[in-house]
Amino acid sequence: MDEDNETEGGGTGVNSNSVTIFKDLFRIRNQGKQTIHVFVFLVGPKTGNVGLFNGGTTSPLWATTLEVGEYEDVGLLTNTFGVDSSDPAQLVNDMIIVAVGEDNPEGGDHEAAARDLAPDDAEANKEVPDDELNE
Numbered sequence: 001m002d003e004d005n006e007t008e009g010g011g012t013g014v015n016s017n018s019v020t021i022f023k024d025l026f027r028i029r030n031q032g033k034q035t036i037h038v039f040v041f042l043v044g045p046k047t048g049n050v051g052l053f054n055g056g057t058t059s060p061l062w063a064t065t066l067e068v069g070e071y072e073d074v075g076l077l078t079n080t081f082g083v084d085s086s087d088p089a090q091l092v093n094d095m096i097i098v099a100v101g102e103d104n105p106e107g108g109d110h111e112a113a114a115r116d117l118a119p120d121d122a123e124a125n126k127e128v129p130d131d132e133l134n135e
Contacts, residue, residue: 014078016085019131022076024055028064028097029071038064038072039114041091041122044092051077051128052095060128063111066099079129096122 014020030036040061041050042123052086055073066071072113078091115124 003045014080014088016080016083017130018080019022020078020080021131024073027071027073028066028099030066030068030099032068032099032101034068035068036066036099037102038066039100039111039118040115040125041096041098041099041118042096043096043119043122043124045089046083046091047123048051048127049079049083049129050091052125053077056129058128059127062124062126077128077131079131094119094122103134 029037038061042050044050044103053059053075054061054064055075059073061072061074066072083091096118098117100110100113100117102105104110
């Protein structure tokens with residue numbers, strides 16, 4: 001969308017009663033000096049309707065390991081079947097991406113270390129919503 005091509009009716013958000021997939025929305029690259037483990041957390045009223053996924057799959061972006069110099073293309077999937085389209089609330093308010101270095105924490109519990117860095121109300125992006133159309 002841009003100013004030169006306005007949407008009639010002032011559209012906002014994603015389509016109602018639909019599955020919307022944004023492939024290769026952004027890229028996470030490890031530009032550090034050690035292997036990292038990437039975790040995503042979602043905050044909002046309808047986190048179960050949104051998911052970030054790895055590259056060419058629809059596997060959730062969770063505990064993804066990236067060696068130095070490696071990257072992962074990230075997509076976004078929304079499933080709004082059953083969501084009241086008159087509800088003005090966003091599906092999610094925030095997405096938090098946490099990268100935990102291989103050498104941290106002690107004991108190697110990278111997931112626990114990521115959870116400690118995420119807000120208390122954040123939900124783990126361990127599942128991606130169903131990408132099948134509910135007709």
